[in-house]
Amino acid sequence: MAQSNKAHRQLIEVSKPVSHFVHVEFPGTIKNKEKVLAAYGGEEEISKVYQDEAAMLPLKFTPNGKPVWGERKKCQKLVIKETCTGKRKKGQNGAVQEIKKYELVGLAETSYIFNGMADMHHVLKPEKVYDLLNPDFFCEEKGIGDEDDQVSNMPPESLRLVPPFIANERHPLHYRFENKPAAIPTKERKEQLKYISDKDEIPKAVENPEDGLSEKEKLLLHQLQSLFSRRPMWQRHAIEKHVADTLKDSPELRSRFASVASRVAYRFSNGPFRSTFAALGYNPRIPENRGSFIYQVFDFRLRQSQQPTQGSASNRETPAVWNPGQRAFKKQYLLQLCDIHVLTIQQILQRYTPREEYHEHDGWLLPKVFKEIRKAMLEELEKQEKEPVDDTEPTLQRLQDQLDDAQEEAPDWGMNIFE
16 A cells, blocks of 8 residues: 555656646536636636635626626645656557656645526527517417417427526525425415505405414414404514414414414505504505504614614514613614603694695604604603603503693594503
């Protein structure tokens, strides 16, 4: 074994000084070596990319095609030159063995690896292109008019047309080819939560919402129905806090939350009620429901000069209710107006009358109302740093008692903001 290794080592010559190279993969079979360098854009393009450590190396299989991208990686590779010094016969069968010589010419410490996705490249013979653009090519005489057997009778050339869009992902995704795939079957996808824009029609209530649900899902459904009977609009984090005990020990039920909720509610994707869940059939944008202004979402942000209070990850979650003395643990919060249990904020809401017509940006309230609320919220945060909140009695009850004195001056919109 020692002699064999020694003989092998003698076949590799080391020329000094050793040069440094860049290793570039080619994700394919090379038939024309002269075209390989051009596919990378030439030596100038490779040198330009190499100067920037964060840049990726493009490779085009066709001159005008979409490139695939090579990532820069560190490596330790030897660059060995192989040359054939001659041939000799070996054995009675006339088998030829090449005599090769190996020379270490350099080291490669940088490599460009192509692990991404490439568009499908489909080449059609030029003489067939005109046929595919000719309407007479697709006629009933060729059997294309029969819808039941359209594909089987279609000429082979017509099946070579490539879809106009393949993928826009640079890197492959996890497709989860498992017994329970992440992809949702078409039949079940219809049950997913409906997201609507501020101008879309309101989804109607579902008949027999319990059909097809397991016992755990029915329990979750009943809890959601109870919540939306108390008030017609909620934010998701507030809903999850109310049903936390049900979801706590069942990851599978948590993954089905949106599907079960779709039998009770829909969700706004934009507008004054963005990110809120609303009961199916309830439209907060019609004049009969002007009192829904209390469910509008207030986008509260700290000033640029203000920094959020340091706290744990749980403190950074949006609270279901913003109580007096609440500290801001992040720069931005989306809060429903009825969930801001601060006396000055609720007094502002009681002082103003909703508009006669709904506005797609500000809803039922004038922009100046939100300016007042924002100012009052910022003042509340500054105040709490100096005057800690007295927690000797429940916050909500204390706030309700304070508002009772001002209730006579406020208009009655037919709903309680604390429900």
